[in-house]
Amino acid sequence: MAQVTDHGGGVHSIKVPIPDNPLGHTLVHLVDTDRGPVLIDTGWDDPESWDTLVTGLASLKTGVADIHGMVITHHHPDHHGLSGQVREVSGAWIAMHAADTEVVRRTRESEPATWLTYLTEKLAAAGAPEEHLAPLRAARASGRTRTLPGLRAAIPDREIVPGELLDLAGRRLRAIWTPGHTPGHVCLHLEEDHPARLPGRGRLFSGDHLLPGISPHIGLYEDPDDTTVTDPLGDYLDSLERIGRLGAAEVLPAHQHAFTDASGRVRELLDHHEERLTGLLALLAAPLTPWQLAERMVWNRPWERIPHGSRSIAVSEAEAHLRRLVKLGRAEAAGTGPVTYVAV
Template sequence: MTIEITGSAQWEAWQAKVLPPVERVADGLWSIPVPIPDNPLRYVLVYALECREGLVLVDAGWDDDVSWQALTDGIRTIGAHITDVRAVLVTHHHPDHLGLAGRVREASGAWVALHTLDAAVARPGLSPEERSEDIRSHLELHGIPGDEARRTVDLLDVGRALQSPAPDVLLEDGEEIRLPGLELKTIWTPGHSPGHSCFYQPDRRLLFSGDHVLPRITPQIAVYSQTAGDPLADFLRSLERLETFEVDEVLPAHEYRFGRLDRRLADMTRHHIERLAELRAAARETPGRTAWELSARLAWSRPWESFDATSRRFAMAETIAHLVLLENRGELRRGADRPVRWYPAATI
């Protein structure tokens, strides 16, 4: 099934691998692309909504001087100024969404809103050294050899993640966000992050989907050292929940705007069902493999051998998320040794 592309200029820019234009989406609603330096996603689509008191932003962008310039220039393009921003609604805590919120607050006095669960994750109370050791131990636990685990951690900008701006307002599921002339509803959609939230504008049937629903790729659903619970199960339930909302257009944080949300939800669900079947078969064919070893046996968008250390870390984290769901369904079991090895449930 195919979606309906509604952001034609954004789609054309994506194909051409250039930054899309600042674009008027509807009366009082603008899309402002903010670049992410050295990242294959290229940019975050920040949405600016007019209210009678000024502007409300959905997401803020990566904390970098180039990104800040693009955001402030974009706001000037629509005839406003950064000081007009009254609120920043952040879909989730990842630095390409939350990062610039602190600068926006300093420049304008705006309040920053984030779901309660993501506020806790964004500021975990660890030193950079403690966080690095925690990540390294997790990588080795799931099968990455010690030398590669250390090299992988050395590539991470741990300090940036620990310096995320703290929100002023903590959001909960179903919370109504009301400003003069503007109303939005918070929809808690965990999976990509514990507190990921979409924002729904019912009078226009618009969904600001963050990273939860994108038109071309599926968001990363992963288990890292600080991940609790079963994020893939949460994500699949969140997809089902969105089926109950009447949505004419989806405004994602990356790529381009689209319609036919129902088709995209079905495609994303099918992708994970197929990945679960692939992983289940791999674990049964070669019992006792680590998540690292199983990751190398799965079909990715490009050969495993071409992945750099960061891409392999991401891939393994996704594999663990699928293993956890299969474990919770009683289909797979993990052994007690270190590194963790996975077996069909009936063999242990």
């Protein structure tokens, strides 16, 4: 049975499962408008996820064919995965920030093996051992790249413009660009009185940017053809501060549960990342590669119990923190092939 929550004021959420993922589910939000229901995110492209979404909509006396539009907070497959299938059934539009639309377009137009080639080279440069690289090479050689999620994700047909109201008849939903988790992540501010009259400024659909109990993954923005030295963690921290100043009465995130005191949660996350950066500086008393740093960082389980794919994600997160430390002048690169980093 789909788990559906009525948040009041014509807003509901449906728990759509994510297969084989500790997050468990994506909270797909449905917002009533004068032109029909609009979804904020859609869930993973999987038969069980689709069936759950259909069942949840049915419990709200609507169906996929009734969907008027989809507003996607970011391109990840647990948010954008079912958008194409919903559009096929309903003819609904799909809106996304241009930076993430470009990621979708680039992924669709690239050869399936391009991503694994890039990832293998990047991990090798980060100091990954051969036993970690070998499965990636084997997957590329076997053609298993065609099963990677997101290869055929739907291309959005509307652009979310930061600062502007979305075209939702009878609602005031304003886009706030919050890069960090992805380059085009957006939060969506429902500029309407809270239905329970909670103090604050409306409600915030926060996607993965602001979650009540976990910190979202902040890794490097991945574009094999772009040599720009980005700072995703710096982007995320700046975005957090903007959201903290918004003063939303309630946050409706894409995972876990709705919560209040957004500014308090923002402070917790800012403190968390400052503590983490300080801890990494202590680790960097001697030069370390990004892989060696990731091995020594504190995760939700010991390094030896982290699965292969999650280790690649952990290294990307270590690299994002290194980028931040270098930009702040608190660490520098040393050596070549693979590069090591040391505190200064």
